[in-house]
Amino acid sequence: MKSIRLKVHFILAAALTGVVAFAYRAYEFKADFIKHQEAMNTSLEIQTTALALSQTAPSLRRPQSEFNKLREWQNAIAEPQRKTAINSLANALNRRSPAGVRSASLEVARVESQYYSETKSQSEKLISKIELAIALSLCSGIFGLLLITYTVRARVFRPLERLSRRMKDFLVDRYSFQFSHPDASELGELQRTFNSLAQRVINTMDELKSLNQAKSEFLNIASHELRTPLTSIKGSLSLIGSGVMGEINPSCARLVKIAETETDRLIRLINDLLDLAKIEAGKLPLAHAWHSWDGIVSKTVEGLHGLAHEAEVQIKADPVPGLEVFVDHDRIQQVLTNLISNAIKFSPQGSWVHITAEITDYGVLLVKVKDQGPGIAPEDCEKVFQRFRQVNTPQPGHILLKGTGLGLPIAKALVAEHGGEIGVESELGKGSVFWFTLPQWRDEESSSDERAKKGERAA
Amino acid sequence: MRILLAEDDVNIATITQLCLEKIGGHEVVLRHDGEAAFETASREPFDLIILDGMMPKKNGLQVAIELQASGVVGTPIIFLSAKTDDKDIEQFMKVGTGYISKPFDPQTICEQIDAILAENWGKSGR
Numbered sequence: 001m002k003s004i005r006l007k008v009h010f011i012l013a014a015a016l017t018g019v020v021a022f023a024y025r026a027y028e029f030k031a032d033f034i035k036h037q038e039a040m041n042t043s044l045e046i047q048t049t050a051l052a053l054s055q056t057a058p059s060l061r062r063p064q065s066e067f068n069k070l071r072e073w074q075n076a077i078a079e080p081q082r083k084t085a086i087n088s089l090a091n092a093l094n095r096r097s098p099a100g101v102r103s104a105s106l107e108v109a110r111v112e113s114q115y116y117s118e119t120k121s122q123s124e125k126l127i128s129k130i131e132l133a134i135a136l137s138l139c140s141g142i143f144g145l146l147l148i149t150y151t152v153r154a155r156v157f158r159p160l161e162r163l164s165r166r167m168k169d170f171l172v173d174r175y176s177f178q179f180s181h182p183d184a185s186e187l188g189e190l191q192r193t194f195n196s197l198a199q200r201v202i203n204t205m206d207e208l209k210s211l212n213q214a215k216s217e218f219l220n221i222a223s224h225e226l227r228t229p230l231t232s233i234k235g236s237l238s239l240i241g242s243g244v245m246g247e248i249n250p251s252c253a254r255l256v257k258i259a260e261t262e263t264d265r266l267i268r269l270i271n272d273l274l275d276l277a278k279i280e281a282g283k284l285p286l287a288h289a290w291h292s293w294d295g296i297v298s299k300t301v302e303g304l305h306g307l308a309h310e311a312e313v314q315i316k317a318d319p320v321p322g323l324e325v326f327v328d329h330d331r332i333q334q335v336l337t338n339l340i341s342n343a344i345k346f347s348p349q350g351s352w353v354h355i356t357a358e359i360t361d362y363g364v365l366l367v368k369v370k371d372q373g374p375g376i377a378p379e380d381c382e383k384v385f386q387r388f389r390q391v392n393t394p395q396p397g398h399i400l401l402k403g404t405g406l407g408l409p410i411a412k413a414l415v416a417e418h419g420g421e422i423g424v425e426s427e428l429g430k431g432s433v434f435w436f437t438l439p440q441w442r443d444e445e446s447s448s449d450e451r452a453k454k455g456e457r458a459a
Numbered sequence: 460m461r462i463l464l465a466e467d468d469v470n471i472a473t474i475t476q477l478c479l480e481k482i483g484g485h486e487v488v489l490r491h492d493g494e495a496a497f498e499t500a501s502r503e504p505f506d507l508i509i510l511d512g513m514m515p516k517k518n519g520l521q522v523a524i525e526l527q528a529s530g531v532v533g534t535p536i537i538f539l540s541a542k543t544d545d546k547d548i549e550q551f552m553k554v555g556t557g558y559i560s561k562p563f564d565p566q567t568i569c570e571q572i573d574a575i576l577a578e579n580w581g582k583s584g585r
Contacts, residue, residue, distance in 0.1 A: 220542070220543065220544055223541070223543055224513075224541045224542055224543070227541035227543075227561045227562055228468060228471065228541050228561065229470075230561075230562045231468075231471050231474070231541065231561040231562035231563065232468070232470035232471050232474055233562075234562045234564070234565070235471065235474030235475070235477075235478065235562070235563075235565045236470075236474060238564065238565040238566055239474065239477055239478065239481070239565055242482075242565075242566060244477075244481045244482060245477075245481070263562075267562055274543060285545075
C-alpha cells in the first residue's frame, strides 16, 4: 500500500468494525441472558405455587386465584411438556380433587425444576459467550491501535527523523542530503521536494562562487588595464612638471600640477576599490601579531605629519603605556590613517584632532578620533560608512587632497575583519567622534592581572 | 649603469627610458618583447635588467627564469608590473631581485631602484 493515509484509514476501519461487531454480539447475548433470567423467575414462581398447592391441597378454600395464575402461565409458556403438566394441575384444581391436585402439583414441580436447571445451564453458557465477545472486541481495538502506532512510527516518524537529520547536515554544509530512493509515500514526496530544493541551493551557491570568481578576475584585469594608461599619463605629467624636459611657463606648470594631482587621486581610487573588493571577498590575509598600541599610533601620526602641517591642524594622541593589541599592524594603521586624515580634512585651521584609547566595561579596546569640525547630522551618521557617500565636502578651495569616498568603507571592512565595530557620534556644529573597537588586547605591564580581570568579567 | 629595459607598451617604455636617462643618468637599451630582451641579455652584459611582467612572445617571468637557466646569474632583475594579485607579486619577488608596481612615480623610480639594489647587495654578494 503506497499511501500512509490509506493504510491508517484501513486499519482504523478494520479495528472499528471488529470492536463494533463483537460488542453487538455481546449485546445480543445479554438480551438472551435477560430472557432466560425472566423464564427462570417464572419457573421458580410456578414451582413455589405448585409446592404450596401440594401442601394445602386438602383444605382448598379459595382455589380461584391459583387457577387463574395457572391458566396465565399455561398460555405464556411455549414448552408442550410444561403446558401439559400445568394444564392437568389446573384441571385437577377445577375438579376439586385433593389427591389429583397433589399428584399433579408434584408433577408440575418436577417438570419445572427440570426446566429450571436446563435454563440455568444455558444462561451460564451465555455468560461465558458474553465474556468472550467483550474480550474479542477489546482485542480488536488494542490490535488496531498497536498496528496504527507501528505504522505511524515506521512510516512517518522514522522518515521524518531521517529528513530532519539530512536537513541539519545540509545546514552545516555536509552534502549527504540526497535521498537516493525516496519512500513511496507522502513522505517520499517531501523527500523528493527536499532533494530538488537542496539541489537548487547548491546550484545557486555554485553560481555565486563562479560569479565571485569572475568578479575578482574582472577586478584584477580591470585594475591592470586601468593602471597601464595611468602609468603613461602620470609619467608624462611628472616628467613635464619636474622640468627635466625643459622649462615650462608657470601657468602651464599649474595646469600640469592639477592634472598630476587628479591622476594621483585616480590611482588612489583604483587602489582603494581593489582593496575593498579584496577585503569583502575575504581575500586579504591578515598578519595578526602582538603590537604596541602606542607604536602603531605614533607611526600613523608620523605618516600624517605633512598633511596636518599643511592643514594647520594639531594631532594629539594620549599614550597608553604597556597596551598591546593583537592585530595586523599595517591594516590597523590604515584604519587609523583613514580616520585621522578624514578628521584633519574637516577640521578648521588651528584646531585639534585628539586620539584616545581606553578599555570599556565590555572588555574591548575603544579607540576614539575626535575632531572640532562641522560635525555630521545624526541622520547622516550611518551614510558616511557607505561607498562614495560623502555627506560633507571640505571647504571649497581646501588645500588638501580630495578623498576617494572609500576611506571609511575600507576602515569599516578592516575593523570588521579584526572582529571589532566602528561608528561615529556627532552633532552638527559640535565636531565628530569616530570610534572603533578591537577585541584582542593585553596590558604588557600587568598582563596577568588584566587577564585575571578579563576572566572575572567573562565569568 | 647600463640597463636593459623590456617593455611592450611604447608609451610607458618611452617614459621609463626618459626617467632613467634624464633623472638617473643611466644608459638604457630598450626592447619591446620578451624574446628580443632574452636575446639581447644573453649577448651583452648589463648592470641591471628591468622586465615588464606581461609582454608578447615571452612574459617577464619566463625571460628571467630562462636567463638564469642559461647562466646569466650575476645581473639583478627588477620586475615592473601593473599586476596586483598577491600571488603574482610573490612570484616576482621569488624569481627576481625586486618589484616596482605601476603606476610608478617617475621622480622616485631611480631611488626605488637604488634602494632595491642596495638592499640586495649583501644578500646576493654580486
